Amino acid sequence: MNGPQDELALFRRNPDEGSKTINANCRPKFIRWGLDNHSIDGADLEDIFQNAFILMMQNIQGERLVQLTGTLCTYLFGIGKNLIRAFLRRHRRTDWLGEDTLPEQANGMPAATAEAGMMWQQTSDTLWQEVDALGDPGRSILILTYKEGLSAQEIADVMGYAGADVVRQLHKRARRDLLLLKARKVLDKASYELLFLSLKKEMKDDEIAQKLGLAGPEAVKKRRLECLEQIISTVSFYS
Amino acid sequence: MDNRTETLLESYFANTLSEKDARELRDVLNSDPEAATELKWRQQIAQTTRQMKLSMPERTSAPAVVVPMWRSFSRMAAALAVVVVASGLLVYLLKKQPAVSEAVAANFEHYPNNMPFKALDPTAAAEYPAEVLRAFQLYDDPAQYPAAADALGAVAAKYPDHPEYVMYQGVALLGAKNYAAAAEALQKVTVSGTKYHTPALFYLGLAQSGAGNHKAARQSFESYLKDKDGVPFRKKAEAMLNVLPEE
Structure with a gap:
């Protein structure tokens, strides 16, 4: 091994062998470091390291990691530290909005009756398929934002993007595409078209009103809101 | 939705909202139905993604590092033995030349x-x-x-x-x-x-x-x-x- 670039090149050539080395050498170091420096359970640290490893693989595959300044293990530590920071924030969460808008439940499923659980499964699965259909980077950005609780800057750091604004744009696009995928299934053609022109084509409300023959921009705004609420009502367990 | 509301929502989901920001966000949500609906939509995404995991990129054949399936038995020697055997099997399978159908x-x-x-x-x-x-x-x-x-x-x-x-x-x-x-x-x-x-x-x-x-x-x-x-x-x-x- 002559340096970081050699290590990255070797890994690209033989990812199986590289993964084994990381698993044998870097993972125990990371877990030990995490246990020594943070009050996080070993199993959670395993999950965090696994996520760091997947992100590294995505960055290599997406050619966002083309140059190393240290070793791959140092790189993984960098990602892992960001994930740990978000993990700790998540576990110190204060619900400033005054209601438990995202209740934590066992296994993530709202505790309710069996019937309600089944409803949740059906509705949540529907959206799950659509999040999956987004592919990466949209899928990963949504998971890092909403499940892992990373900020746009932290996501830029762990996914190798130039800055928070790039991530915000990708995040916005992912949310928009997800909404349109859902809208296509739920809304009638006219409502879908209004949403499409507004979100995808980014047309102004007065232009949309003119194109679709609506009374004016206020009518467009009102209808858009109704569309969003209709979409939300079809996937919301809590409604 | 303006940039400030976007920033507040981002902070809300990143758990970096200060008490002052939270008051501001509450006011926005009370006065702007579009922002309130947007928050609901994002909460649904959050609810869905809570069940999901990051996935390996499709084109790579590299294995994930050992997934801690054993986490609930982590203190049991028997489970450790299973992990060792499973790891050996994993390495063997990864080394094996894939069949054409695979x-x-x-x-x-x-x-x-x-x-x-x-x-x-x-x-x-x-x-x-x-x-x-x-x-x-x-x-x-x-x-x-x-x-x-x-x-x-x-x-x-x-x-x-x-x-x-x-x-x-x-x-x-x-x-x-x-x-x-x-x-x-x-x-x-x-x-x-x-x-x-x-x-x-x-x-x-x-x-x-x-x-x-x-x-x-x-x-x-x-x-x-x-x-x-x-x-x-x-x-x-x-x-x-x-x-x-x-x-």
Whole structure:
């Protein structure tokens, strides 16, 4: 091994062998470091390291990691530290909005009756398929934002993007595409078209009103809101 | 929604909202129904993603580091033994040369829907018959490949001046693991003289590999690699050539 670039090149050539080395050498170091420096359970640290490893693989595959300044293990530590920071924030969460808008439940499923659980499964699965259909980077950005609780800057750091604004744009696009995928299934053609022109084509409300023959921009705004609420009502367990 | 509201929502989900920011966000949510609806939508995304995990990129064959399946038994020696045995098995499986059928599955990827109405554009969609739109809607969902193959087969027969429908039919058949039928459909596309003929060579190679026609598959992959447009699936075609037995 002559340096970081050699290590990255070797890994690209033989990812199986590289993964084994990381698993044998870097993972125990990371877990030990995490246990020594943070009050996080070993199993959670395993999950965090696994996520760091997947992100590294995505960055290599997406050619966002083309140059190393240290070793791959140092790189993984960098990602892992960001994930740990978000993990700790998540576990110190204060619900400033005054209601438990995202209740934590066992296994993530709202505790309710069996019937309600089944409803949740059906509705949540529907959206799950659509999040999956987004592919990466949209899928990963949504998971890092909403499940892992990373900020746009932290996501830029762990996914190798130039800055928070790039991530915000990708995040916005992912949310928009997800909404349109859902809208296509739920809304009638006219409502879908209004949403499409507004979100995808980014047309102004007065232009949309003119194109679709609506009374004016206020009518467009009102209808858009109704569309969003209709979409939300079809996937919301809590409604 | 303005930038400030965006920032507040981002902070809310990143758990970096201060008490002062939270008051501001509450005021925004009370006065702006669009922002309140946006928050609800994002909460639904959060609820969904809570069940999801990051996934390895598709094109890599690298294994994940050991997944802590044993976490609930982490203090039990027996579980440790299981992990050791499982790790050994994992390494063995990873080293093993994949069979052709496994390689077909690993190298198959959804061919992107390049139809003019692909971008959810209802204005372009208006120019196409409903049955075509329905067929492509099925095609866009990989879980529906068998139904998509049937629907695309029907529209391909009805509109023979659209050879591209046969291409998507072939990919859907391939996705449904109906290799012989896929090869038959894709063969037609490779001689169609359309822009689809090059990617069809790659998919034809996969279909022939899946059907056990290794010699023809090698020829298809080699033709794909020789084609000046044979770029997007180059690595996959090369990977298939490495796996296919020389006959």
